[in-house]
Amino acid sequence: MGGKMRTAALGAVLALVLVPLAGATWAFPASAAGRPSVTLSKSEAGAGGSVTVTGSGWRPGVLLMMLVCGQSVPSRGVIGGTNSCANADGRAVTTDAKGGFSKNLPVAEPPKPCPCVVHVAAVTGEKAEADAIFMVAGHSVEPLPKEEGGGRLSVLTDTRLDGSSGLLTWFGSPPSRTLVLTVGNVGTAPVKNPVFEVGTSHGVFAPQWEEQQWRGSVAPGRKALIRLPVELSAGAHGDYTVSLKYGGKVLAEQPWGVGRPWGVTVFWILLCVVVPAAVFRVGMAVVDRVRPRGPAGRTGRHRGLRLTELTLRLPRTGPTPRTPADASASPAPALPWFTPDNDPGTAVNGQLSAPQENGPTTQTRKGPT
Known part of the structure; x- marks a missing residue:
């Protein structure tokens, strides 16, 4: 009986000890896995000043953008998007290995009236953002637009x-x-x-x-x-x-x-190569068609030597035959250095011409011994 009482008492003590520990155990992951947050070194500053923004709970190595935004509260976020923020005076910061950061942010008047916040949002990776209430001294303050009821x-x-x-x-x-x-x-x-x-x-x-x-x-x-x-x-x-x-x-x-x-670049390269080549071929075809042709039907460029022309160009080794037309015409004076070669023993202007070296072999006239 005494053993049972001791066991019951020990169970009650353990229950009193474990219940708070269990509550602390459930609360610990919630605080460790908390959402990204930001804190400010001061809650109010005028335009031209600066405020130090400190963050924690962010993913390591994430690029963040810090902005001063008007017409915004943390519960409703930035109303109107970044059009309500002083985008030109924003600052970028990268979180450290523990997901924290600390950087000075210049204070500028946003395009919308206050209430204002310092808005921090992730630029890379998963979407994450956090806001902190901030007052821009000297900036106008107007009530927020009424939140429309219904679905969001x-x-x-x-x-x-x-x-x-x-x-x-x-x-x-x-x-x-x-x-x-x-x-x-x-x-x-x-x-x-x-x-x-x-x-x-x-x-x-x-x-x-x-x-x-x-x-x-x-x-x-x-x-x-x-x-x-x-x-x-x-x-x-x-x-x-x-x-x-x-x-x-x-x-x-x-x-x-x-x-x-x-593909567009390849098309233009081919076009610059094919079109000039086609224009050149068309031009050559036109030139070949309009060029005057010879009597044989070929153009002067491709005309070959005919047999009669080749015959006329060959050197003559004998007397030129005379035609009836040549006989009726008056003989032209012959120049000695243009006189055609004649056979040996033929008289030219009353004199005998010397035999040619490459002509037919002739016997040398022997004189009296």
Whole structure:
């Protein structure tokens, strides 16, 4: 009996000790896995001053952007997106190996009136952001716009771009993808046929927004898979960013690297080679057609020597035959150095001509011994 009482007492003691430990054990992961947060060295400063922003709970090695934004509170985020922030005076910072950072941020007046916040958002990797209340001294203060009741959509998963480039895109056809994301209704009323704004930006240029309506309904507390087509202009290439906006707030951003349409370059290279060659061939054909032709039907360029011309050009070794026309004509005076060779013993102007060296062999006239 005494043993049972001791066992019961020991169990009660263990229960009293383990229950607080169990509560502490459940609370510890929640605090360690807390969401990203930021703190400020001071809650108010005037334009031209600076404030030190310290963050913790971020992913290691993530690039962050710090901005002073107006018309915003931490509970509702940045109303109107980055259009409410002093973008020109923002600062970038990279988290350390423990997911923390500390950097000075210059204070500038945002384009919207206060209440203001220091907004910190991840530029690379998964979407993450945090806000801290901040007052810009001397800046106007106006009440926030009334929050509309009903359904509100929030992105639950990372966005992605589905699709690939085809052969036509390689030749300059407009690149196209499908923006896929999962949204949830965190409001109290269903959202029917929501109208999203899809924007594409290149480099430092502002996004070009286009409204797209998604057909369907999202009940409160439910989620839905959204697919929206995205298309760029013909011949687009380089680094682009696809943004999704709903209710005046940017819900997601997705980078998109578009390859250069090398098929267009190859086409122009071939065109610069083929067209001059074709023009040259056409020009040569025209020149060959309009060039005057010889009596044999060939042009002077390709005309060969005829047999009669070859005969006339050969050296003569005998007397030139005389024709009746030559007999009637008066004899032309003969020049000694142009006189044609004659046979040995033939008299020319009353004198005997010397025999040719390459002519027929003749016997030398012997004189009296």
